[in-house]
Amino acid sequence: MWRVRIHGRGGQGIKTAGQILGTAGFYSGYQAQDFPLYGAERRGAPVIAFTRISEEDILERGPISSPDIILIGDETLLNDPQSAPLCGADPSTVIFINSARIPDQLSEKFSVKTADLTELCLKRLNNRSIYGSALSAVGACLLGTIDLQVFLLAMEDELTQHGISHQMLKGNIDLVSEIFSIIEPAVISQRTEEAITAKSLVSPSLLPVIDGAPIILNPGNMVLHKTGNWRVERPEIDLERCNDCLICYARCPDGVIGLTPEGRPEINYEYCKGCMICAQECAGHFIQTVRETGTFP
């Protein structure tokens, strides 16, 4: 059995990536299982998808804790403790990161591969934030057991369900064909299965009612919850040209554009989710869009 875990952010097509890979495995004659995992949060928040592909019946259920392949769609996730994309990896795990760089330190311990899918998506789909088909194609290439033609069939079936336009489908086919020509199959070592054992039951001790009631007594403590790592792109205000019209300040849904004592706009990058409304709305185009790269551990 191959276990693939896919990490990305809401809105990038991560759930779809898991579905395409599962369907492609199934069409290739394997047993397959795919499902996503995400919390209450939305577009921009970390999302995980799981795909199991096997020659035999799949009796495992639930999230994959020790994956054979980890696909990371967004390199900024490597610094995210909530997502923890490397969790459960051992030296035999193949790790793919969508990045233009090679992480030296990580490569010493793990078998790491990278490719700049964002550029490829921009070239083929004219969109830099939807990696669903690209990421699942990388997964199929690394497995090396799924044919391009079978994969394309699976992708078409899945994307058609999402109401994709004919033009976008063609773009996706070109994109996937290019990925199949550049990504080589990886060496995936078969692991010995650890038997699943039942956990012992825990009996809860009685606590005062106040401990069980969801009462928050610290107003405004949401500032402890940083959303800056949701960003794929970063807005940067050119303060030399900015004429302080403050349109960006009024338009920012999260209120992360504040005013300095001099009345100039200032972006708080700890919380900016990177919706890029400010860059779009700035009348003089004084706000630049810069791709986030993050740092490798």
Added chain:
Amino acid sequence: MKVLTGPHKKIKDLHPNEAIAPGTGLCAGCGGLDGLRLGLKELGDDFLICNAAGCFTLLSIYPFTPLKGSWLYTTMGGPVPAAQGVRDALDIRLQYRGLEEKENLQVIVVAGDGSSSDIGFGATSAAIYRGLDFIYFCYDNEAYGNTGFQLSPSSPYGSATQTTPSTDEHEAGTEINKKDLFECWKAQKPVYLATVSPREPIDLSNKFARAKKLKGPRMFICMSPCPTGWGFDPKDSQLIAKLAVDTGIFPVKEYFEGEVKHTVRPRKRLPVEKFLERQKRFHHLFEPHRQDEVIQQIQKGVDDYWGQYE
């Protein structure tokens, strides 16, 4: 042409207070959040929000809250009864228990279009009837967005939702017209009633500044472009809100003392297509083949509406 009804004339006049701290789990580019943020800037921090289950439940995820004011989380149908209870408790304490006026709170209901026009509708109607002193903020993203974008009475004719996709038999997607919540509420003559758009921050702030001074039921319907459900890039959120106003699909108006006044009027209305073509939920009207009949009917609905006032 803009008619100003309050103290603000330019963006620099907006109240500097930020009642909602950043860090919330709402989608990047949420239009409704900008509306609520601008509104609360005006209302100050002395409020108690009764929130109906919906997208804005995510404002406060235990153990975090972005608000400096209070927050009471209720069921989908329960925010207005909760507001009644809170208002009564405050009134009793003010009158008999020595609660000082400075400790009084503004009671605000925050609810989505599903809660407002479906399950919470009856209780709201009853509260307006009783003249409950509260502010109602409805963020209208035209579907049950929090659960994955299913049909609500607010979903417009011709839009696709999870439960009303475009199929061979039902090509238009949603085949029912949007429920006119403004007219429903207006029929009961609340003290103040207005529609607001985050794209018109000055108009929005003036309306909240005006409502703050009044007593009794004060209702707001906020246009809330939803990048996730409507299917557009988050950065276009405000552009979509602008197009909704410019095409005349979303009239920005207020009702006060028996009179309806359009506070932001599009000079020359753009064709509705300009609004429709940018959203995935209307994609089926253009591809694989154009559904001219549906588009014309949407246009006719808009023209008929404005015809009453021209």
